[in-house]
Amino acid sequence: MADRSFSVSRIPGFAAVAILAFVILYLPIFTLVIYAFNASKSIAVWEGFSLQWFExxxxxxxxKEATLRSLIIASSASVIATTVATMAALGTTRRAAFKGQTFVYVMINQPLMVPEIVTAVALLIFFASIKVATGYQGLGYLIAAHSAFCVPFAYLPIRARLEGMDLSLETAAADLYATPWRTFRRVTLPLLLPGIIAGAMLAFVISLDDVVITEFVKSGGQDTLPTYMLGQLRRAITPEVNAISTALLVLTVLLLSAFFLLTRKKE
Structure with a gap:
């Protein structure tokens, strides 16, 4: 008997709608990349191939300063967020179900559910009072804000990895009188490492690309690469912005591709 199970791809017009959606989504990105190699100063008139805007x-x-600042913030935030996410994932998966577990999940994933602008305004008010009280205006605020925002992005792949791990090896280590720390270091951590790396890369990308929270929290002279580009769009626009966007796009695609390879299930 023929398989009559429902498949959304069999709905009439599905292919056309899917193609149209991909065109609308990716055509502007392809246009941006192409015009990054434009010899003209105009972002709308093509005058030949050139690498001058990358130069x-x-x-x-x-x-350079904005890029270095972005890398420092994203690297620091990814390390902090991944560390916190790893501990949270261990605490919510390597134990029996407990009262309030759903509430804990909601609190960990809260930045994913609340509009980013709300989080940004809340952080602005919170850090503004600290700035007034301490006089400190450094990058610590941006690192703390990005770390808090990136925790759920690192938590999800780490938790998924833990839930897919067999407990038998950890149980066997405990039966052989291994201490909890030795079991974690020799058994759990090596098995969990792909999830930790994937979570760190995802947190890095989210932090590197963030605009809203950065724009609200940063002090004067603390532009990251995305906020610098946003500032340039308010002035005279040249294909230099396209070139920066293309480089940032390539970096993001490479990191997300590595994330996909680390998290995909092996056949």
Whole structure:
């Protein structure tokens, strides 16, 4: 008998709608990448192939400073968020179900459910009072804000990895009188490492690309690469912005591809 199970791909017009959605989503991105190699100063008139805007971005001191600042913040936030997410994942999966477990999940994933602008305004008010009280205006606020926002993004792949791990090896280690720390270091951590790396990369990408929270929390002279680009769009726009966007896009795609390879299930 033929398989009559429901499949959304069999709905009439599904293919056309899917193709249209992909065109609307990716055509502007492809256009941006193409015009990053434009020889003209115009972002809308093509005058030939050139790498001059990549060279201009590379020579731009503000771009270098913003890029370095973005990498420092994203690296720090990913390490902090992944550490917290790993402990949270262990605490919510390597134990029996407990009262309030759903509430804990909701609190960990709260940044995913609340609009980012709400989180940004809350952080602005919170950190503003600290700035007034302490006088400190450094990058610590951005690192703390990005770390808090990135925790659920790191938590999800780590928790998924833990839930897919067989407990028998950890149980066997305990039966052989291994201490909980030795069991974690020799058994749990090596098995969990792909999930930790995937969570760290995802947190890094989210932090690197963030605009809203950064725009609200940062002090003067603390532009990251995305906020620098946003500022440039308010002034005279040149294909240099396209070149920076293309480089950022390539980095993001590479990291997300590595994330996919680490988290996909092996056949």
């Amino acid at each position: 201009a971005a590379w020579a731009n001191r503000q771009v």
